[in-house]
Ligand SMILES: Cc1cc2nc3c(=O)[nH]c(=O)nc-3n(C[C@H](O)[C@H](O)[C@H](O)COP(=O)(O)O)c2cc1C
């Protein structure tokens with residue numbers, strides 16, 4: 001069984017997430033998604049929803065075979081447990097493919113690293129970013 005890993009924060013879900021995960025699922029037999037722990041999200045504001053809720057929502061998506069809450073300290077622990085053929089980064093994720101590939105090789109993990117495509121807006125009112133969804137909530141509810 002060939003496995004693919006996707007990963008991210010997945011706070012408030014939107015069609016961009018579904019696009020990313022569908023892209024990833026199309027590459028191998030089984031899609032495993034690693035959900036970032038809130039404590040590890042330091043490159044942007046902390047997620048609104050807690051770790052378990054974010055994992056449960058991703059697990060409910062048709063294209064996802066298994067959603068795993070990420071490791072608190074070592075991102076390579078879930079990767080070694082899942083043993084994927086390929087890791088797909090999101091189109092705008094701040095990770096460097098070469099850096100991750102080198103770190104995988106250094107651990108003897110034989111796995112490709114690729115990047116998914118962006119989902120473009122299909123209509124003016126569509127929000128394809130958790131940050132923009134939250135902005136609209138603040139605008140309209142506060
Ligand atoms: C291959 C890979 C494995 C990861 N594993 C974990 C993990 O085990 N635990 C964790 O808290 N974050 C993990 N992360 C980091 C988060 O997923 C990171 O915050 C995410 O890549 C950026 O999320 P965003 O683009 O949704 O903001 C991993 C990232 C990558 C690229």
Ligand SMILES: Nc1ncnc2c1ncn2[C@@H]1O[C@H](COP(=O)(O)OP(=O)(O)OP(=O)(O)O)[C@@H](O)[C@H]1O
Nearest residue numbers: 008009010016020090091092118119128129130131
């Ligand atoms: N519009 C989109 N098209 C394709 N992939 C997307 C899109 N938006 C997010 N993703 C991907 O989904 C994964 C999880 O992203 P994340 O949870 O950071 O959502 P986000 O909407 O980008 O959040 P924020 O807007 O707060 O940065 C990332 O790999 C990201 O590249």
